[in-house]
Amino acid sequence: MDNIAGQNQGGKIAVNITVIILVLLWLLPTIGLFVSSFRERDQISNSGWWQAPFSVDLNFRARVAADGARQEGTQYVLEGNLFDDPEIAEAFPEDNGSVSAFGTRAVAPDEFTPGTATELRSGGTLTVQADGSFRLESAEPIDRGPTIYLAAETPPRFTLLNYDTVLNANGMDRAFINTLTVTIPATIIPILIAAFAAYALAWMDFPGRGVLIAAVVGLLVVPLQLALVPLLKLHTDIGIGQSFLGIWLAHTGFGLPLAVYLLRNYMVGLPRDIIEGAKVDGATDFQIFTKIILPLSFPALASFAIFQFLWTWNDLLVAKVFLPSGAESQVMTVKIADDLLGSRGGDWGILATAAFVSIAVPLIVFFTMQRYLVRGLLAGSVK
Amino acid sequence: MSPVLQGLLTIIIGVGGCVGYFYASNIILDKVIFPARGPQAGRNINRANKVRPWLFLFPAMFALGLYLVYPVVGSFYRSLFDRLGNNFIGLDNYINLFAEEAFRTAVFNNLLWVLVVPAMATFLGLLVAQLTDRLVWGNFAKSLIFMPMAISFVGASLIWKFVYSANPDIGIINSIRDSMGLEALDPLQVPFWNNFFLMFILVWIQTGFAMVILSAALRGIPEETIEAAIIDGANPFQVFFQIKVPQIMGTIVVVWTTITILVLKVFDIVYTMTGGNFDTDILPSYMMSFMFRDDGRATAVAFVIMLLVLPVMIWNIRQARKEMR
Numbered sequence: 195m196d197n198i199a200g201q202n203q204g205g206k207i208a209v210n211i212t213v214i215i216l217v218l219l220w221l222l223p224t225i226g227l228f229v230s231s232f233r234e235r236d237q238i239s240n241s242g243w244w245q246a247p248f249s250v251d252l253n254f255r256a257r258v259a260a261d262g263a264r265q266e267g268t269q270y271v272l273e274g275n276l277f278d279d280p281e282i283a284e285a286f287p288e289d290n291g292s293v294s295a296f297g298t299r300a301v302a303p304d305e306f307t308p309g310t311a312t313e314l315r316s317g318g319t320l321t322v323q324a325d326g327s328f329r330l331e332s333a334e335p336i337d338r339g340p341t342i343y344l345a346a347e348t349p350p351r352f353t354l355l356n357y358d359t360v361l362n363a364n365g366m367d368r369a370f371i372n373t374l375t376v377t378i379p380a381t382i383i384p385i386l387i388a389a390f391a392a393y394a395l396a397w398m399d400f401p402g403r404g405v406l407i408a409a410v411v412g413l414l415v416v417p418l419q420l421a422l423v424p425l426l427k428l429h430t431d432i433g434i435g436q437s438f439l440g441i442w443l444a445h446t447g448f449g450l451p452l453a454v455y456l457l458r459n460y461m462v463g464l465p466r467d468i469i470e471g472a473k474v475d476g477a478t479d480f481q482i483f484t485k486i487i488l489p490l491s492f493p494a495l496a497s498f499a500i501f502q503f504l505w506t507w508n509d510l511l512v513a514k515v516f517l518p519s520g521a522e523s524q525v526m527t528v529k530i531a532d533d534l535l536g537s538r539g540g541d542w543g544i545l546a547t548a549a550f551v552s553i554a555v556p557l558i559v560f561f562t563m564q565r566y567l568v569r570g571l572l573a574g575s576v577k
Numbered sequence: 578m579s580p581v582l583q584g585l586l587t588i589i590i591g592v593g594g595c596v597g598y599f600y601a602s603n604i605i606l607d608k609v610i611f612p613a614r615g616p617q618a619g620r621n622i623n624r625a626n627k628v629r630p631w632l633f634l635f636p637a638m639f640a641l642g643l644y645l646v647y648p649v650v651g652s653f654y655r656s657l658f659d660r661l662g663n664n665f666i667g668l669d670n671y672i673n674l675f676a677e678e679a680f681r682t683a684v685f686n687n688l689l690w691v692l693v694v695p696a697m698a699t700f701l702g703l704l705v706a707q708l709t710d711r712l713v714w715g716n717f718a719k720s721l722i723f724m725p726m727a728i729s730f731v732g733a734s735l736i737w738k739f740v741y742s743a744n745p746d747i748g749i750i751n752s753i754r755d756s757m758g759l760e761a762l763d764p765l766q767v768p769f770w771n772n773f774f775l776m777f778i779l780v781w782i783q784t785g786f787a788m789v790i791l792s793a794a795l796r797g798i799p800e801e802t803i804e805a806a807i808i809d810g811a812n813p814f815q816v817f818f819q820i821k822v823p824q825i826m827g828t829i830v831v832v833w834t835t836i837t838i839l840v841l842k843v844f845d846i847v848y849t850m851t852g853g854n855f856d857t858d859i860l861p862s863y864m865m866s867f868m869f870r871d872d873g874r875a876t877a878v879a880f881v882i883m884l885l886v887l888p889v890m891i892w893n894i895r896q897a898r899k900e901m902r
Contacts, residue, residue: 424651447644508729
């Protein structure tokens with residue numbers, strides 16, 4: 195009844211179409227990355243991922259050996275099939291290749307249609323048929339085989355080769371483990387510290403409580419950039435330096451304001467009766483906290499855990515500063531941004547695969563625990 | 578020791594240490610320092626309860642102080658020194674920064690980001706929230722638009738690198754240009770507008786956030802106000818802009834400021850996409866170009882970012898205090 199585009203049928207269709215367009219715009223780039231990660235380098239640079247389910251014309255080059263040449267009357271003849279070339283044969287494992295064009299110069303690999311005869315610069319006439327068979331006729335003895343270029347319709351092909359390369363040769367497996375190593379302690383440790391503080395701010399009465407809550411709200415927005423130089427210096431001075439221990443501590447510190455804020459907002463909303471009842475029955479604050487508050491706050495704890503997990507997993511800045519830059523401690527974001535983009539800048543298949551490996555876990559977490567994420571977002575924004 | 582083992586050990590020490598600290602400190606407080614027996618039992622219990630909140634707060638306050646409060650002072654102090662930190666040079670770092678063309682470009686670009694990204698993300702979020710509100714597949718659509726929230730800025734940048742690629746066989750934008758007979762171009766090298774292409778990546782990530790919060794706010798609007806407006810003959814647009822939007826204005830402002838703050842911190846997108854080339858630097862990425870090379874300059878840039886965030890911070894604190902009263 196209160197849709198923006200009205201109650202009529204036309205309005206409903208308009209709304210549906212608008213939402214479909216928006217959803218596609220939001221989804222397509224990610225699908226493109228996903229599809230590209232299963233395609234080979236040649237395929238990626240010869241056709242868009244949206245054409246991946248269809249056949250593509252790929253260019254090949256065959257260096258024909260001259261040793262099969264024979265004499266027919268006054269002519270010297272060299273015959274064969276281009277699809278017998280080992281490199282080309284590899285691209286057509288099912289023997290179903292078909293030449294759509296051929297050429298004799300690298301600058302014009304698809305100059306002629308199959309069946310036409312063309313003069314070679316080195317002398318002689320070359321004909322290539324659609325099935326790949328060729329015939330070279332020359333008045334002179336053929337002692338050097340020609341190089342023939344051809345374009346052939348290649349069926350769509352998907353491969354796990356990129357994943358193999360990324361995980362085994364590029365060291366992404368190591369980076370994956372490093373990311374996990376950074377993420378898990380950095381998610382778990384702040385929760386407990388924050389939970390105790392949040393309980394004190396929510397249910398204990400002491401002077402200065404209001405000021406402290408305001409301070410936490412203020413600290414929520416302090417830019418991380420400020421912390422980088424002084425803390426790295428501090429870490430170096432006390433002997434932690436750039437290390438996993440350093441990044442765990444840093445993530446713990448940076449995650450605390452949100453944790454305290456989220457948990458306090460949630461705990462304040464817990465029913466007063468339960469807590470006061472427990473106090474009357476003689477429970478200490480410590481008992482109330484561990485036996486009543488912690489179990490009841492599970493949804494808020496889960497929300498924060500998901501936030502902190504996503505944030506530390508996806509972080510680039512803190513990892514660049516607080517971890518050493520060597521391969522043995524690189525996390526995936528640093529690996530992609532500093533290593534792969536530099537050295538493999540043109541290898542789109544590798545880049546797509548690396549990116550997908552790094553976003554797979556957050557996506558799984560996102561889709562399985564979206565409920566907690568939404569709840570956390572709603573509680574966490576200053577209302 | 579392998580980092581994985583080290584990580585496990587840290588979890589055990591961290592969690593065990595926390596629990597141990599809280600447990601032991603409470604016991605010591607109640608049994609040793611202010612024992613609840615003897616002639617002063619009552620007074621001791623009161624005293625113990627006055628100290629206890631600070632036991633609960635201490636670890637968090639210590640970490641917050643060290644990792645977020647100290648850096649504000651520490652960074653400012655460091656920014657008054659030269660590259661190696663040996664000589665006090667007053668505000669020279671700031672003066673040099675403002676004299677530099679690249680810094681002014683970064684500030685200008687950053688202002689563009691601050692103006693455009695929160696506005697676009699909030700607007701699109703509000704649009705999606707409203708459109709999907711009564712849709713049968715609304716929750717599914719929302720979930721898909723929310724998805725980029727889970728993707729890292731680096732991952733998102735790579736995703737959009739494919740979209741923006743100058744090769745018509747890779748980039749969908751150039752593919753469309755190609756089919757219209759236009760020449761291929763690299764969107765990231767188009768002067769001025771390349772900033773907007775980068776901004777859109779962040780809009781793409783943040784729209785879901787805006788949508789989730791605004792969607793909840795829209796649901797919270799009392800039905801009667803809408804029904805009354807419809808009975809009075811308001812058309813859907815009037816209902817939306819004159820009844821709904823004013824009622825969720827507070828939430829819109831919150832979403833807007835939250836994204837604004839994020840914009841001032843994100844360096845990953847520019848760093849991954851252009852490395853700050855083609856006049857696309859913003860302050861956070863500009864700062865990283867000095868990190869490890871000139872700490873004086875780097876901290877000066879960081880402090881400029883802090884100054885830009887300050888108004889929002891003060892506003893947030895005032896809102897929070899108002900709410901507590």
